[in-house]
Amino acid sequence: xxxxxxxxxxxxxxxxxxxxxxxxxxxxxxxxxxxxxxxxxxxxxxxxxxxxxxxxxxxxxxxxxxxxxxxxxxxxxxxxxxxxxxxxxxxxxxxxxxxxxxxxxxxxxxxxxxxxxxxxxxxxxxxxxxxxxxxxxxxxxxxxxxxxxxxxxxxxxxxxxxxxxxxxxxxxxxxxxxxxxxxxxxxxxxxxxxxxxxxxxxxxxxxx
Amino acid sequence: xxxxxxxxxxxxxxxxxxxxxxxxxxxxxxxxxxxxxxxxxxxxxxxxxxxxxxxxxxxxxxxxxxxxxxxxxxxxxxxxxxxxxxxxxxxxxxxxxxxxxxxxxxxxxxxxxxxxxxxxxxxxxxxxxxxxxxxxxxxxxxxxxxxxxxxxxxxxxxxxxxxxxxxxxxxxxxxxxxxxxxxxxxxxxxxxxxxxxxxxxxxxxxxxxxxxxxxxxxxxxxxxxxxxxxxxxxxxxxxxxxxxxxxxxxxxxxxxxxxxxxxxxxxxxxxxxxxxxxxxxxxxxxxxxxxxxxxxxxxxxxxxxxxxxxxxxxxxxxxxxxxxxxxxxxxxxxxxxxxxxxxxxxxxxxxxxxxxxxxxxxxxxxxxxxxxxxxxxxxxxxxxxxxxxxxxxxxxxxxxxxxxxxxxxxxxxxxxxxxxxxxxxxxxxxxxxxxxxxxxxxxxxxxxxxxxxxxxxxxxxxxxxxx
Numbered sequence: 001x002x003x004x005x006x007x008x009x010x011x012x013x014x015x016x017x018x019x020x021x022x023x024x025x026x027x028x029x030x031x032x033x034x035x036x037x038x039x040x041x042x043x044x045x046x047x048x049x050x051x052x053x054x055x056x057x058x059x060x061x062x063x064x065x066x067x068x069x070x071x072x073x074x075x076x077x078x079x080x081x082x083x084x085x086x087x088x089x090x091x092x093x094x095x096x097x098x099x100x101x102x103x104x105x106x107x108x109x110x111x112x113x114x115x116x117x118x119x120x121x122x123x124x125x126x127x128x129x130x131x132x133x134x135x136x137x138x139x140x141x142x143x144x145x146x147x148x149x150x151x152x153x154x155x156x157x158x159x160x161x162x163x164x165x166x167x168x169x170x171x172x173x174x175x176x177x178x179x180x181x182x183x184x185x186x187x188x189x190x191x192x193x194x195x196x197x198x199x200x201x202x203x204x205x206x207x208x
Numbered sequence: 209x210x211x212x213x214x215x216x217x218x219x220x221x222x223x224x225x226x227x228x229x230x231x232x233x234x235x236x237x238x239x240x241x242x243x244x245x246x247x248x249x250x251x252x253x254x255x256x257x258x259x260x261x262x263x264x265x266x267x268x269x270x271x272x273x274x275x276x277x278x279x280x281x282x283x284x285x286x287x288x289x290x291x292x293x294x295x296x297x298x299x300x301x302x303x304x305x306x307x308x309x310x311x312x313x314x315x316x317x318x319x320x321x322x323x324x325x326x327x328x329x330x331x332x333x334x335x336x337x338x339x340x341x342x343x344x345x346x347x348x349x350x351x352x353x354x355x356x357x358x359x360x361x362x363x364x365x366x367x368x369x370x371x372x373x374x375x376x377x378x379x380x381x382x383x384x385x386x387x388x389x390x391x392x393x394x395x396x397x398x399x400x401x402x403x404x405x406x407x408x409x410x411x412x413x414x415x416x417x418x419x420x421x422x423x424x425x426x427x428x429x430x431x432x433x434x435x436x437x438x439x440x441x442x443x444x445x446x447x448x449x450x451x452x453x454x455x456x457x458x459x460x461x462x463x464x465x466x467x468x469x470x471x472x473x474x475x476x477x478x479x480x481x482x483x484x485x486x487x488x489x490x491x492x493x494x495x496x497x498x499x500x501x502x503x504x505x506x507x508x509x510x511x512x513x514x515x516x517x518x519x520x521x522x523x524x525x526x527x528x529x530x531x532x533x534x535x536x537x538x539x540x541x542x543x544x545x546x547x548x549x550x551x552x553x554x555x556x557x558x559x560x561x562x563x564x565x566x567x568x569x570x571x572x573x574x575x576x577x578x579x580x581x582x583x584x585x586x587x588x589x590x591x592x593x594x595x596x597x598x599x600x601x602x603x604x605x606x607x608x609x610x611x612x613x614x615x616x617x618x619x620x621x622x623x624x625x626x627x628x629x630x631x632x633x634x635x636x637x638x639x640x641x642x643x644x645x646x647x648x649x650x651x652x653x654x655x656x657x658x659x660x661x662x663x664x665x666x667x668x669x670x671x672x673x674x675x
Contacts, residue, residue, distance in 0.1 A: 081601075085410045086316040094316075098587060099409025099576065103595040107550035111596070114444065115603060121439035124606035161610075197316060198571060199414040202609040204601035 036141030036150045047140050050151055050178055053185040058133040058155075061207055066113040069207070074179055074188040077106040081172075081192035081204070095193060101204050102192070116205065124205040131206055132158045147180035148188070155192075157208050159201055168201035170194060172208060221671050223249055233667040238656070239628040240663050245419040245619035250670075251567035258538055258669045259284030261377040263386045265540055265561050266290050266300060268575060269370040270406035276319045276334065279410075282563050282571070283374060288363065289313045289323065290372055293334040300374040301336040302361035307349070312360075317410060323360075336360035369398035370405060371559060379675055389647035390468040393531040396522060397544035398557070400503065401510055403580035405557060408591055412574040414600045418612035419619070420539055420570035421666075423562040426608070427535025427542075428469035429462045429658025432633070437607050461529060462635070462658045465647035467665025469658035470534030470542070472525065472645075475501075494520070494527035503530060504546045504555025505579050505590055521644030537665050539563065547593035554593025568616060572609070574599045631656040631663065 040047050053072075060069040073079075081101040087094040104112070116122045137154040157170040177189035192208055221229040232241045232250070244250055266281045267290040278291035280303055287303035289312065303312050305325040312323050312332070322339065324331045329342040330349070338358035341348040349358055363374040366383035368391065373383050384391065398405055416423070426433065434441075434456055446453035460473040492500075495515050502511035503526060514523060525531075535541045541560030546553065557577040562570050576594040578587050598605050618624045633656045639649035650657040668674045 083410055083412055086314075088315045088318055091315070091318060096409035098591065099407070099412070100591060100595055101412055101599070102601045103591045105551065105592065108592060108596050111444070111550075112601070112603070114447070115440050118447065119440040119443035121436075121443055122607070123437060123440075124610045197413065199412075199600060202414060202416045202613065203606040205606040205610075 037144065038142045040140035040142060040149065044140075046149070047138075050140050050149060050185065051138055053178065054135050054138060054151070054153060057187070058135050062132055064117075064128050064131075066117040066207075070110050070113045072185075072187050073106050073109060074181070074186040075106050077104070077109065077188060077190075079104040079109055079187075079190045081194060084194055084197045086197050093193075094197065101194070101199070102207075124203060127162070129206055130160045133208060134158070143177060149178045151176040151178050155208050157206065159206060170196070170199070170201055170208065174208070223247075229253070230667070230671050232670070233663050234628075235664075237628075238631045238634075238660055240631070241625075242619040242627040242629060243625040245421060245616050245629075246567050246625065248567050251419075251564070253670060254564070255284045258666070259286075259564065261375065261380060261669065261674065262538055263366070263373045263375045263380060263383050264538070265371050265536075265559065266374050267372045268405075268407050268559075268577075269298070269367060269372060270580075271317070271410065272298070274319070276321055277317075278313060278320060279317045280313045280315070281573075283363070283376070284564060285566075287311055288374070290374075291320070291323070291334050298365050298367070298372055299335055300363040300365050300372070301332075302363075304360070305330050306338065306358050306360060307341075330358075332360055336362045368394065371398070381675060386466065387468065387536070389465040389645070390463065390470060390534075390536070392522070392645055393463055393470050393472070393525075393534075393647075394542065396503075396518070396526045397531055397542060398559075398577070400506065400514060400517060401579055402517075405505075405577040406580045408576040408578060408587065408594075412572075412600050414572050414609070415565065415569055416572055416609055416612055417569050418616040419567055420562040420564040422612035422615050423541070423560075423570065423572070423608070424535065424537075424539050425659050425662050427533075427540070427560070428467070428537070428662035429464065429471055429534060429654065431458055431460075431462070431471050431533075431654030432656075434458070437611060438604055440607070441603060458653050460651075460654070461640075461643070462650040462654055463531070463534075463645060463647045464650070464658045464661045467537030467662045468535065469662060470531040471654060471658075472529040472531045473533075474529055476528050494523040497527040498523070501546075504544050505557050505577070505582070505586065507586070510579065525645060535560075535662075537662060538669075543598060545597065547597045549589060549593055549596065551592070552589055554589040554596075556594045556597050557590065558594055558598055572600070631660040 057069065057072055080103050082095045083099040083101060085094045116125045134156040135153050139152045141150045143150050153174050155172050155174055159168040172195060173193040175191045176187060179186045179188045223229060232244055264283060266283060266288060267279050271279050272290060272292040275292055275294045275296060278289050280287060280289045282288060289301050289303040291299050291301065293299055305312050305327065307325065307328055307330045310325050310327040312325055314326065322331050322333055331339045333339055336359050338355045349355065363376050366373050368383060368387065380386065387394065442453035442456055457473060460471055463470045463472060498511045498514055499508050502508055518526065532545045533543050539562040543556055543558045545556045547556050548554065559575045561573040563573060564570050576591065578590050595601055597603055635650035635652055635655045635657050637648055638651050640651050643649055648661065
């Protein structure tokens with residue numbers, strides 16, 4: 001029975017990897033909704049409010065309205081995309097605890113957005129990419145603090161540049177903390193768990 | 209067990225269309241034929257003549273701290289496994305089973321007592337020695353070759369500041385000799401304390417649709433592109449200060465040796481500006497300056513101990529002209545840069561590798577570091593500054609990653625590949641009197657000398673014997 005329980009923990013993404021070098025595991029625990037508060041089910045008005053928030057957010061990014069997107073962020077934002085490596089099955093999902101593709105606060109994210117949106121020479125995105133974000137599989141749980149929600153979603157980013165006939169894809173799970181503020185919902189925490197260990201798009205100059 | 213040498217140098221140094229390899233680099237005009245950025249034949253020669261011979265970085269010691277820890281990586285297009293043996297030594301082994309060519313370690317990191325192939329179960333120890341195959345009584349490796357001949361191909365290994373380098377070439381000089389005079393400068397960036405540096409985690413990896421040399425030659429010392437490609441940084445500064453944007457600090461010294469290159473940035477002026485009116489500037493020793501403005505990733509307490517690690521000459525360079533950006537021949541980038549964040553002074557200590565994946569793509573591998581024993585706060589500042597400035601999402605290299613693919617594309621056309629890459633802005637050796645470092649030194653505005661030396665070194669590998 002212990003073995004079954006251990007396997008279930010692995011399948012819940014809760015297995016803790018202690019072996020060097022990845023120090024993975026903890027990041028993934030965060031992604032698992034199993035230990036969260038009460039599920040906010042489809043049909044609950046709060047669920048639809050959160051779905052609308054994520055859809056509006058994606059629309060802002062798809063429209064390249066970065067300075068408006070930034071306004072959705074809470075002051076204490078932590079926005080991260082941990083680096084991932086391939087590990088054997090019993091060693092967890094391979095997310096690094098202290099190494100990131102993106103490791104942003106509200107201030108640094110605003111600086112990145114400002115560079116891309118308002119300086120004329122941010123060539124990485126000028127001309128800008130054409131992007132589309134497909135946000136699905138949204139699951140909402142109440143957080144410990146009233147008015148805060150743990151929200152997981154899947155996102156598929158489709159990105160095309162110049163006259164390239166190909167598109168770059170980035171698929172990821174997002175684990176968010178969404179907070180009700182005076183003027184609407186805010187993003188307080190986002191961890192982006194990418195499905196690639198080696199990214200196929202040449203940079204992370206777009207956001208998900 | 210040493211790697212056998214291929215018959216390098218026996219092949220006629222002429223490409224199949226009749227172009228002598230030596231003509232690709234026009235020494236008289238300091239021009240390089242653009243076909244080098246996409247020609248598949250040249251790429252195959254690079255795998256043979258360059259990547260099978262050079263010392264290149266594969267991992268950092270702190271990625272495999274315990275016996276049995278391994279990471280799987282690439283040298284050129286050859287998969288390798290970097291593994292720490294039971295005796296603590298580090299091996300770099302071809303990650304290919306000697307039985308039927310299956311890849312041995314399929315995870316990218318892990319821990320193992322032995323390396324066992326998942327196909328027929330041929331098994332090797334952590335030194336790469338063949339131990340046996342399942343159903344031992346049947347001796348499934350036969351009797352034609354003894355076990356001693358069935359071990360994994362093993363590369364030579366050496367380390368600098370914990371960075372693990374490997375080469376397949378038994379004739380290559382030692383890593384120390386390969387680095388030559390550039391090592392003296394590199395120590396100021398990565399080898400500053402007794403504890404040394406450790407990785408923040410596994411490296412970022414991203415595939416660029418470009419030839420690896422676009423990144424390789426740039427890192428040898430191209431400071432000039434900062435003015436234009438990274439102009440948004442000046443625009444941001446102007447935006448926040450309300451002043452018109454200025455040309456970034458381009459002055460300093462470019463240092464070059466064996467194709468490696470670094471830029472030592474003149475930080476005296478900003479430093480003095482910070483001290484202005486305090487009457488201290490002239491009275492300060494290099495060590496005192498370093499305690500006031502510690503090098504990236506160091507605390508003031510750690511900076512105070514730099515005198516135990518470095519002599520007066522290195523301290524002076526670190527205080528006034530620290531090497532901050534550069535690259536090692538042929539495919540590495542190296543950075544140690546202070547980087548301010550809204551929440552405090554951060555820094556970037558990082559190392560890149562540009563691993564070829566064909567003439568048309570390479571993998572950008574990017575490690576970030578902290579001093580061993582750094583506080584969580586310091587690690588956080590380094591992580592934030594590093595992802596802010598460099599790497600896959602940084603201010604700087606997101607622009608580079610959008611540039612290299614277009615150079616590659618441009619070199620594919622029939623007309624385009626007849627074009628030239630030009631390195632005609634020359635400073636020439638002008639080492640200032642009293643400069644304590646060695647190597648070729650080009651003082652003043654950053655020009656093309658370093659990158660040109662990189663191509664001359666490339667040419668030596670491609671056309672003759674580089675050693």
